[in-house]
Amino acid sequence: SLVSSHKPKIFRSGGLCMLDRMLRVDHAGEYGANRIYAGQMAVLGRSRTGPLIQEMWDQEKKHLEKFNEILAENRVRPTALLPLWNIAGFVLGASSALLGKEGAMACTVAVEESISEHYNSQIRALMEKDPERYTELLQVKFRDDEMEHHDTGLEHDAESIPGYWLLKKRYTTGCKAAIYVSQRV
Amino acid sequence: MAALLRGLRAGRTLRGLCSVVSAPPAANPQCSGLTRGIHCAALRLQDESKSDKPPPSSSSTTHHEHYQTHSAEQASTSDPAAEEASRPNTSYQDQSGEQGEEYETEEQLQVRILNAALEFVPLHGWSMEAIAAGAETLDLSSASTGMFYNGAGDLVLHFVSHCNSQLTEILAEQHKQVQLGQAEQKRTADFLRDAVETRLRMHIPYIESWPQAMSILLLPHNIPNSLKHLSTLVDDIWFYAGDRSTDMNWYTKRAALTGIYNTTELVMVQDSSTDFQDTWNFLDNRIQDVVNMAGTAKQVQSTGEAVVQGLMGAAFTLKNLTGLNQKR
Numbered sequence: 296s297l298v299s300s301h302k303p304k305i306f307r308s309g310g311l312c313m314l315d316r317m318l319r320v321d322h323a324g325e326y327g328a329n330r331i332y333a334g335q336m337a338v339l340g341r342s343r344t345g346p347l348i349q350e351m352w353d354q355e356k357k358h359l360e361k362f363n364e365i366l367a368e369n370r371v372r373p374t375a376l377l378p379l380w381n382i383a384g385f386v387l388g389a390s391s392a393l394l395g396k397e398g399a400m401a402c403t404v405a406v407e408e409s410i411s412e413h414y415n416s417q418i419r420a421l422m423e424k425d426p427e428r429y430t431e432l433l434q435v436k437f438r439d440d441e442m443e444h445h446d447t448g449l450e451h452d453a454e455s456i457p458g459y460w461l462l463k464k465r466y467t468t469g470c471k472a473a474i475y476v477s478q479r480v
Numbered sequence: 481m482a483a484l485l486r487g488l489r490a491g492r493t494l495r496g497l498c499s500v501v502s503a504p505p506a507a508n509p510q511c512s513g514l515t516r517g518i519h520c521a522a523l524r525l526q527d528e529s530k531s532d533k534p535p536p537s538s539s540s541t542t543h544h545e546h547y548q549t550h551s552a553e554q555a556s557t558s559d560p561a562a563e564e565a566s567r568p569n570t571s572y573q574d575q576s577g578e579q580g581e582e583y584e585t586e587e588q589l590q591v592r593i594l595n596a597a598l599e600f601v602p603l604h605g606w607s608m609e610a611i612a613a614g615a616e617t618l619d620l621s622s623a624s625t626g627m628f629y630n631g632a633g634d635l636v637l638h639f640v641s642h643c644n645s646q647l648t649e650i651l652a653e654q655h656k657q658v659q660l661g662q663a664e665q666k667r668t669a670d671f672l673r674d675a676v677e678t679r680l681r682m683h684i685p686y687i688e689s690w691p692q693a694m695s696i697l698l699l700p701h702n703i704p705n706s707l708k709h710l711s712t713l714v715d716d717i718w719f720y721a722g723d724r725s726t727d728m729n730w731y732t733k734r735a736a737l738t739g740i741y742n743t744t745e746l747v748m749v750q751d752s753s754t755d756f757q758d759t760w761n762f763l764d765n766r767i768q769d770v771v772n773m774a775g776t777a778k779q780v781q782s783t784g785e786a787v788v789q790g791l792m793g794a795a796f797t798l799k800n801l802t803g804l805n806q807k808r
Contacts (some may be wrong), residue, residue: 342703367725370715
């Protein structure tokens with residue numbers, strides 16, 4: 296296990312510690328992704344793409360469980376914005392699904408791209424700091440799953456939606472803002 | 481994990497060997513760089529592996545430079561509460577290989593002075609006089625109070641942090657007992673009550689002057705630190721109570737316990753019953769309140785869910801009745 300320390304957290308430089316922030320934002324991300332897929336399933340659950348979305352959702356659920364464990368183990372504070380991500384994620388998923396299957400896939404592509412980029416930069420930062428200490432945390436597997444989702448989205452005609460680039464830009468900007476805020480609050 | 485620790489212990493002996501050989505730096509820069517790296521990694525992992533061993537027993541030094549915890553853990557596993565201020569820090573002599581034998585950091589010195597000053601608090605209150613008197617018992621000039629920029633604030637914050645560390649040790653010890661099966665896991669409400677009571681009892685020797693200490697903690701420049709100590713205390717108590725939540729419950733539980741702790745502390749300073757029995761009764765009642773509220777919240781939630789189910793069922797039935805459900 297990692298930093299399950301009995302030392303008072305302020306002397307571990309608590310919430311500003313890089314590891315704390317990373318874990319907090321990752322947890323928020325998985326939570327949000329869960330809600331996005333839930334929103335998409337609520338609209339497209341009974342269509343042809345239902346099973347596909349369900350499969351991706353199940354993988355995200357597993358990620359979330361893992362992060363819940365990691366957070367508890369390392370005594371990291373979860374972000375206070377979880378209720379916001381709860382609603383925002385669901386609304387995002389549902390509204391993108393209302394644009395049809397391509398809309399849902401475009402949303403998936405945009406979000407997974409943001410998340411993969413985010414995980415990559417975290418992996419870089421951890422590798423720079425101290426690879427051996429963080430091997431358990433190098434969530435290469437999670438990053439690969441997210442890339443897989445990204446590719447699945449592309450395979451299923453994400454790009455065929457009109458206004459794809461604009462939509463994608465909006466989603467990725469939203470994700471970046473969410474990541475920034477969740478690290479701190 | 482264990483293999484990694486063994487490797488790091490090997491690294492430590494390597495460091496020891498390197499310092500014994502003590503070749504001129506130019507001759508083996510790689511060796512010292514490597515050992516420094518191993519040493520640093522060892523220290524960091526030493527911090528982390530505290531969960532596998534009892535926490536460093538020296539409460540007043542747990543929060544100083546990590547090599548001290550590193551060395552204290554080796555030196556004082558058999559010597560629990562030995563690090564009282566009035567004795568010189570003999571345990572660091574053999575361990576801090578990078579320091580000379582008699583060297584003491586400014587922080588360690590401050591801790592010794594503050595610990596000695598606590599004795600004089602009943603007499604002088606939480607003030608520079610107490611610190612000066614403490615310094616004098618250690619054969620230091622009372623001018624050494626000059627290194628305490630925050631004056632009485634330093635003394636109060638030191639005391640608070642000292643009590644919090646003591647509480648953490650007690651809770652960790654109890655936790656260990658439960659893990660080993662030598663004690664039973666308490667119910668959450670009882671655990672919280674015992675933890676808060678234990679922590680507040682540490683104020684009893686200073687209870688006359690505690691209102692002064694509380695007002696010092698509320699001074700604007702002390703608020704960030706006192707809040708940090710409070711939040712750490714509450715987080716520790718919940719952690720040992722078994723809370724592993726990762727959602728809004730994390731916040732609500734800590735907020736509730738903070739409220740309980742603060743109000744009980746206030747009741748305690750104006751309590752004149754024998755052994756503060758009124759305070760402990762107050763504490764019991766507050767904890768019971770929180771437990772009841774949690775129970776009510778759960779009931780409300782399950783009632784809400786049942787109502788929603790009922791409404792969905794009614795809507796579905798209506799759709800059937802009006803024929804809207806048929807596929808055409």
